Amino acid sequence: MTMPDTQHPLTILIAADTYPPHVNGAAQFGYRLAKGMTARGHDVHVLACRPGKGKSFSEFRDEATVHRLRSHSVPTHEYFRITFPWEIKKEISLLFDRIQPDVVHIQSHYMIGEHVLYEAVKRGIRIVATNHFMPENLNPFLPFPQWFKDIVGRISWKDMGKVMGQADVVTTPTPLAAKAMHQHAFLRKVLPLSNGIDASAYELKAGETLERHPSPTVLFVGRLAEEKHVDVLIDAVAKTPKDLDIHLEVVGGGEVRPALEAQVARLGLQDRVKFLGMASDAELREAYLAADVFCMPGTAELQSLVTLEAMSASTPVLLADAMALPHLVHDGENGHLFTPNDSDDLAAKMARLFTLPSDELAAMGKTSREMVENHSIERTLRTFEDLYRGASYDDLVV
Incomplete structure (x- = not known):
């Protein structure tokens, strides 16, 4: 496992399945995290869905260099986009070759987050995983009876454990969410860490x-x-x-x-x-x-x-x-x-x-x-920076 230097700026790759212009808590957290880490002197890259049709591209924004992957609309949501593994896996690998991240921080166990994690595991790069998701968030967009939604929920929890269980550290915004991840995704150590606000x-x-x-x-x-x-x-x-x-x-x-x-x-x-x-x-x-x-x-x-x-x-x-x-x-x-x-x-x-x-x-x-x-957002950023540099769950839980 390669470990980031404890003094020099890091190259950080944030994998976000939802990111502005999307409007939701996870998207806002990803933006604030990128902005905060850039302000702390790090080289920050965000990998996210393209918000509309077209080829993948990169853009230089104030908060980070944002790499937008080709994506597809879903009929049950006004703005959410999905990516297909066969379209993004090669592009993710090429991005790793180009930016050489010291650490990756995935924001979900779906799509982009999942395949960024797999690439980081393959290369021995440090991984921080944050969960902003509960299966209930999916229910309004699944046009199926409740019994089928319950099955989808159980599968989602299982997939979360399978994917995030490979990360070096797993976090989620609240103790309640950490408890749910322990009970349903069988993740033993989940660090409750507020998304933080200014x-x-x-x-x-x-x-x-x-x-x-x-x-x-x-x-x-x-x-x-x-x-x-x-x-x-x-x-x-x-x-x-x-x-x-x-x-x-x-x-x-x-x-x-x-x-x-x-x-x-x-x-x-x-x-x-x-x-x-x-x-x-x-x-x-x-x-x-x-x-x-x-x-x-x-x-x-x-x-x-x-x-x-x-x-x-x-x-x-x-x-x-x-x-x-x-x-x-x-x-x-x-x-x-x-x-x-x-x-x-x-x-x-x-x-x-x-x-x-x-x-x-x-x-x-x-x-x-x-x-x-x-x-405090400053407390949140400071803790994530410690995690990026190698701090563990046991280091931070009193």
């Missing part, structure tokens, strides 16, 4: 002011997909007392937006629910800072970066009691958990927050901000 980016700057919404406003940010259950959030807003005049802003795009818009019209909430679509970084920051409460009703969140971003903006949160979200709530201190898919419970918790005195709601937001300190 919390200061979502604070008001010195002298900065921001106009608040005239009505109490709940914010949702994310891909508009089935597993996010934004329909439950819309139903909950409709069930809150009318005198509270609670409004909802929805940031993001996705395949279920038309159904959500139809739901809003059916409930007569057009004046209280606003779909903002895709937002720039500046627009998203403003949405976080202006919101009174953030809600994530999703039931397949491995960490939920958008929730951490909202907490960085000193915002109380309402989160489904599912997957990793309970780790982000001290119930009654920075917000509340609600029963997944239960709009009545969510409506009651929402009304409870908006009947609190303003200073108590602000105190909840302050607690959110304090909790985010454990998810």
Whole structure:
């Protein structure tokens, strides 16, 4: 096994099956990881799908040199792309010849990540593997009965163990995800390591002011997909007392937006629910800072970066009691958990927050901000850099 030098800059190859312009947590993590490692002086290369038709190509971007592989659309997803092994294996081998990576960091056990790992194993190059995936993430895109989806899920877990079990170190964003990987993929040592965020980016700057919404406003940010259950959030807003005049802003795009818009019209909430679509970084920051409460009703969140971003903006949160979200709530201190898919419970918790005195709601937001300190992007980058240079699971687990 070749080991990177402990002093000199590294050549890092990040294999990402989803990467910007894709909009999801794994894609954003890959981008921030590349940007952070470049800022730390390393030579960073990203291998990802081409976002549209055409031949493979390379582009020089601020965050890294990004190599785009030929890819193909899938009929059940608006932007996700797949690659075929017989089209990419040779190109991956040639890329290894050209850039000579010291370490590779795969972001999934599928497609690109899988074949980058196999090439690194063959060449004796250090491998770090991070899992951002749960089988439930696939369900909305599989047009099959649940019993068949369950079989696909079991196969996915088995494949994860087979592929990631060959890495030198395996990480995932939360302890809950690490436990699931141990139980279902039979991976013995999985390091929980937050994706990390730059919390200061979502604070008001010195002298900065921001106009608040005239009505109490709940914010949702994310891909508009089935597993996010934004329909439950819309139903909950409709069930809150009318005198509270609670409004909802929805940031993001996705395949279920038309159904959500139809739901809003059916409930007569057009004046209280606003779909903002895709937002720039500046627009998203403003949405976080202006919101009174953030809600994530999703039931397949491995960490939920958008929730951490909202907490960085000193915002109380309402989160489904599912997957990793309970780790982000001290119930009654920075917000509340609600029963997944239960709009009545969510409506009651929402009304409870908006009947609190303003200073108590602000105190909840302050607690959110304090909790985010454990998810510093600098800590995450520093730990991954240690892993790239040869640190092991046992070195980092106290």
